[in-house]
Amino acid sequence: MAVLREEFTLCGLIAGAGAGAGQGLLGLEPGPDPDRVLLTDRGRTATLYKVSDQKPLGSWSVKQDQTITCPAVCNFETGEYIAVHDDKVLRIWKDEDVNLDKVFKATLTAEVYRIHSLPHTEPLVLFKGGAVQTLDALLAAPQQEIENVISDEVIRWSEAFMETQQPVLIFTTEKNGNYFVYVQKVNPNILHKYKLEQEESSHPLSFAAYTKNNILTLLCLYSNGYVYKILMSLQHSVPEEEQILSKSLLLKTVVSDTALKGASLAILDKDHVAVLGSLDSPPNIAKECLSIWNTKFQTLQTSKELPQGTSGQLWCYGERFFLTHGKVLTVIVYKCETSSLAAAVGKLKDTQTSGMRTVSSYVNWNMLQEDDLGSPHAQQSVTAKTESKRTLRLRRNNVAKVQRDTLTVEQLLSDIKDSSQNDVEEELWQFLSNAEMSDFQATVGYIITGLVNRCKTEPTFYPRNCLVQLIQTQGLSYSLCPDLMAVALEKTDVHLLQLCLQQFPDIPEAVTCACLKAFLSIDDDNLQGTNVNLDSVISYIDITLNDQVKKQSATVQNGFSSELMEEDSCDTQLTPKPHVVDTEELCPVGPQKAALLNAILYSAYSETFLLPHLKDLSAQQVILFLRYLQYLYIKCSEKVTMDFPGMLSPTIYQIMDWMCLLLDAHFTVVVMLPEAKGLLFSLHKFVRAQARFYSELNKIEGSLQELQRTKPQKDVGLYSIEMLELV
Structure with a gap:
């Protein structure tokens, strides 16, 4: 069984990269980890995105004329x-590089078609002439x-795999309507060439492949909607003459004679494939959709129409589909389960049913009687023959009550x-205690959406405990309940906002700034006694010291103190010397507000989208926030590790970034x-002192390195004093 789950937009597309024939992206490749992808448009730019945050992490462009x-x-x-620009110029760069014009450059002698990167091996470079080289050798x-392997043939598709710890590259070519398949082994260097059987009224639109047990399986999607399966052995040690590949029908995605256009094929697992394409209906209106098919039973599992059109490109990484939809790049999460005949015909026993549940899966301890009828051991010890009618009737009543x-x-x-x-609140607690949901995240999203919708229409209804409980399940994101934080801002529920900021990875910058403005505008006195998590501030804020200073400033007025008068019974005038506390040691905000501001500092953002909203802060709010950031910066610099302990405490880099952003905006x-x-x-004085301190440390480090490089003289066995001059 396969299902399509949540859908969200990763990024907008530049003009010419959206839907339509000949449009789309140049490529979308996996990044350094499963949550990052590398997008290349059909122009000058490559951008690294973090998928869960829907944020760009870096962008690199070539010159205007490249x-x-x-x-x-x-x-x-x-x-x-x-990356390669202008067909022959190879560029290699790192995350910290900004200008591609200043990174490593190598000009090649032949045009590059594609670079394939595999884990635990060197990337493979496929040239348009069919030659394959490792990046190191190149x-x-x-x-x-560079040798020209193919003559008058055009490469249409390529892919690389690791089989028996050796890289294997496969690519298909086309010449005058004939299609060829090349399989290239790198170590040893062996190339096999095959020819596809021709179809009279259709032609290949998309290819996909996988390897297992030295067998390469190639799937071909044709314009008539048929998916064919082709098997090739990888155990041949010497090149053979060109062979014609025989194919077998795997799947029919079109039941009529309607042609398939602009389609892509992706392999999800051993039993499921995805097809993206459009069908020409009788009035010549293209209907584009994404569908998942079960190849074992040749059944359609699920589909989704794409009314804004696509470019026909489909990528699949980590149970996520990436496709262009209109003028945006859309991500659709999917889930495939193991196929079986019982699941295909709907007769699979589901232990996670959404309806009534059995008594054995949930025991309500309030219903247990003295004879422990709810205990499985007690039920086994009492046989049906000796069980009294009263006990049986009582058990049936308990079963009916639990089911209700x-x-x-x-x-x-x-x-x-x-x-x-x-x-x-009572029903939600019971539901979360009893339920074992197969799609937990979506279910929690439905529930919290229903609660928020009623909060918007009925102002007196605000089940705060329910909302907090649902957020603490850690199954939510901002995109699943976009109105939740708006309702919390309206109710000034700072605890709920703090939880959202700490757990939601996809909060828009406008909402983050709205929370920041709300936190700065609340008086510290109003936050006293508020249920706020203080774990991020207890390591650097002395709450007792702050309270003492407040009491001193409150009791002494115009130099008069009633406590001093009671203690001083003589006429001698005494000058009290209260404990002097440096105001710079005190946090400019209370611990509750500091914890809320830390949640802001810890949230994800993009500078481009954050700066315009930061300008909405008032002057007094900016000064207060700057004072707190300065206090954090000084406290953090006092630590040997330059970081506060704790999971949600801000780092010195986050503090400095926000300080720079705030100064840029105001x-x-x-x-x-x-x-x-x-x-x-x-602030300038402290930063300058820090810079001077690190400069001196660098000088000491250089001197120590010079001492280590100094060759020790031979020990002559005499007492001597050696003078070393450090320059």
């Missing part, structure tokens, strides 16, 4: 990125002559619409404000 002609890939061995002699108390998702959503707040305002003069001066 064009990237080969999709950028990640070298999994070195962590570097590789960089050792960039000007070497067990809720389905549909029943809970219906009760959320009209039940009282107390009833909703530089003119901060410079003009009189109260900011002292803040900027002390």
Whole structure:
């Protein structure tokens, strides 16, 4: 069984990269880890994205008069990125590089078609002439002559695999309507050539392949909607003459004579494939859709229409589909389960049913009687023959009551619409205690959406405990419940906002800034007693010291203190010397507000989208936030590790980044404000001292390295004093 789950937009596309024939992206390759992908457009730019955050991590472009002609890939061995522009110019760079014009460059003698990167081996470079070289061998002699393997043939598709710890590359070519398959082994260097059987009324649209037990399986999607399967052995040790490959029909994706256009094929597992394409209906209206098929039983598992059109390109990494939909790059999460005949005909025993559940899966301890009927051991000890009618009747009543108390998702959503707040909280607690949901994240999303919708239409309804409980399941994201934080901001529920900021990876920058503005505008007195998690601040804020200073400032007025008068019974005038506390040691905000601001500092963001919203802060809010950031920076610099202990405590890099962002957004305002003069001066003084300190450390490090390089003289056995001058 296969299902399509949540869908979200990864990024917008530049003009010419959206839907339509001949449009689309140059390529989308996996990044250094499963949560990152490397996108290359049909222009000058390659961008690295973090999928879960939907944020760009880095972007690199070639010059105005240059064009990237080969999709950028990640070298999994070195962590570097590789791309080719203008067909022959190879570029290699790292994350910290900014300008591609200044990175490593190698000009080759032949045009490159594609670079394939595999784990635990060197990337393979496939040239348009059919030759294959490892990247190391190519960089050792960039000007070497490249052999032309194919003649008058055009490469249509290629892919690389690891089989028996050796790289294997397969690519298909086309010439005058004939299609050929090449299988290239790198070590040893062996090339096999095959020819595909011709179809009279159809032609291949897309290819996909996988290897297992030295057998290469090639799947071909034809324009008539048929998917064919071709098997090739990888055990041949010597090149053979060109052979005609025999193919077998694997799947029919089109039941009529309608032609398939702009289609892509992807292999999901041994029993499932995905097809993206459009069918020409009788009025010549193309209907594009994404579908998942079961190849074992030749059944359609699920499908999704794409009304805004696609470019026909489909990528699949880590149970995620990546495809262009209109003017955006869309990500669709999918799930495939092991295929069986019982599942195909709907007769598979499902232990995670959404309806009634048996008593053995949930025991309500409030219903147990003195004879322990709910215990499985007690049930086994009492046989049916000796069981009394009273005990049997009592057990049946308990079973019926437990079944009535067990809720389905549909029943809970219906009760959320009209039940009282107390009833909703009780039913939700019971549902989460009983239920074992197969699609937990989607179910929790439905529930919290129902709660938020009622909160918006009924202002008096706000089940705060329910919302907190659902967020703490860690199965939510902002995209699943986009209105939740808006309702929490309206109710000024700082605890709920703190939880969202700590757990949601995809919060928009506008919402983050709205939370920051709300936190800065709340008085510390109003936050006293608020349920806020203080784990991120207890390592550097002395709450007792802050309270003592507040009490001192509150009791002494105009030099008069009633406590001092009671203690001083003589006429001698005494000058009390209270404990002097440096105000710079005190946090400018209370511990509750500090914890809330730390949640802001810890959230993900993009500078491009964050800066415009930071400008909405008032001048007083900017000064207060800067003072807190300065306090954090000084406290963090006092640590040997330059970091605060704790999971959610801000790092020194996050503190400095936010400080720079805030100054960039409000530089003119901060410079003009009189109260900011002292803040900027002390901040400048501290940063300058830090820079001077690290400069001296660098000098000491250089001197120590010089001493280590000094050759020790021979020991003559005499007492001597040696003078070393450190320059």
